[in-house]
Amino acid sequence: MSSKMGLKIMGRGLLPVLGVGVLLLPAPPVQAAPQHFERHFAVKGRPVVILQNVANGRIEVKSSKNSEVVVVATQASNKIGVVAEQAEERIDVTATILDNSAPANELEANFTLTVPEETELQLKSQTGLVYVEQVMGDMTLQSVAGDIHLKEVSGYIVVRTTGGSLVCTQCAGKLNFNSISGNAQVLQPGLSSVTLFTMSGNILFDGEFIRTGIYTMKSGKGTVEVHFSGNDSFDLNAQTATGTVDNQAEALLRPDSHGVRHIASRFTKGLFGTVGSGLAKVELSSYSGTIRILKRD
Amino acid sequence: MQCKEVEVVLEREGFVPVPEAARAHLSGCSSCRSLIADLTDIVATAHLLPAEVEPPARVWTSLRSQLEAEGIIRSAATRSGWLNFSEFFRPRVWATAAVGLLIVAAAALQFQRPTTQPTEARAYENIYENTSLTLSNDEAQLPAMQLAGISGMDVSLRQNLDIVDKFIIDCEQRVKEQPQDELTREYLSGAYQQKAELISVMMERGGSEN
Secondary structure, three states, rough: OOHHHHHHHHHHHHHHHHHHHHHOOOOOOOOOOOOEEEEEEOOOOOOOOOOOOEEEOOOEEEEOOOEEEEEEEEEOOOOEEEEEEEEEEEEEEEEEOOOOOOHHHOOOOEEEEEEEOOOEEEEOOOOOOEEEEEEHHHHHHEEEEOOOOEEEEEEEEEEEEEEEEEEEEEEEEEEEEEEEOOOOEEOOEEEEEEEEEEOOOOOEEEEEOOOOOOOEEEEEEOOOEEEEEEOOOOEEEEEOOOOOOOOEEEEEEOOOOOOOOOOOOOOOOOEEEEEEOOOOEEEEEOOOOOOEEEEEO | OOOOHHHHHHHOOOOOOOHHHHHHHHHHHHHHHHHHHHHHHHHHHHHHHOOOOOOOHHHHHHHHHHHHHHOOOOOOOOOOOOOOHHHHHOOHHHHHHHHHHHHHHHHHHHHHHHOHHHHHHHHHHHHHHHHHHHHHHHHHHHHOOOOOOOOHHHHHHHHHHHHHHHHHHHHHHHHHOOOOOOOHHHHHHHHHHHHHHHHEEEOOOOOOOO
């Protein structure tokens, strides 16, 4: 009995103390409410869509048969401002940071753009993935640390990254990639002009060399690897200053058939040759990495 | 007077001598002093170039397409002038353009004669030294800058700057040993260009303007 009474007294006495204690406890962090942004812009012809995402987050672009550009953004908080405006065929979308002191997880904005199949793109991202699929038109894609994945796109494609890598699958037209530490993978392309440069990343080209095409691939310290088919026709020039050339397709390479006598510089290790009739031009170089040439199975 | 107003004054009156109106601001603004120093370096380097050197048209075409690709200039079709002069005064543009000019100079030297002569090797050495010094000065300003925003990105930028720096050291060493190695010179020029662009991005993120 005395113990029950004791509990009651203790309960009465503790209640206000606990109540005050609860009030004094630091409030749990208020979760920033996600924000949703959606705009539809009617267009007539071939629009130009410009998106600059200063915040963290991914950008996804897909095409549709509709003559409109749909911009959907999901923001982690209201610390990011999204503005979209239209000037006839130009759609400008900008995400800006409104509060620089906000934690990184609140500074995220993900974008999904749905555009007509023929659209020009200028996308600028910081750290998130940029993904573009089935869009035809010139595009300039810039990213600092985010990767850039392109699938079935065509046009004059310019990609600039600092550390982000490029994966270009079934791309057509012309491709120009420049990066410091990003890798570049070009798979099953229909590209007539390819210029790839990375300072420390690796390069992989696996696909067909279009006749009359020009392909230049350079890596400062990384590997440059080219997989070609026996039906391809190209002149090859591979050079490295301090790296190595690993030619696994020696049987298919013949001396240059166009009368130009190539002499490797005495300061570099070089490989010249022709596959087929030598219609395309392929120039590979690496300052200190490995250049690997092999025939696809 | 603010930095932007100084740019307008420089645009209007030039920088030799520094206009009276801008002097008071310059005494208290390291960013604008650095701009004047860069301009002076560029002009001085340009004067060192042999008068008969005319870079091939394709060098200009290449430089122009690079600047267009970077969004620094727009094509004539979309803009009346090749480059809006006030925009040209943006620090980022200057850092890139300064190195671009030096690289054009190097390219001009390369195309002047089929083989590299000792005097040309010295000219290369001067250009590379100037470029390296300009970039090092710019880089030295970075630690003091308050880098704002997403820290992961700043880390990435720093890591990449480190990669570029190490690569440049490697190439410079080889160019010293083998001044006639064109492939290495090509990589070194590219590395300078990338470093200039990277520093510009970092400066912009750090808010270089007053």
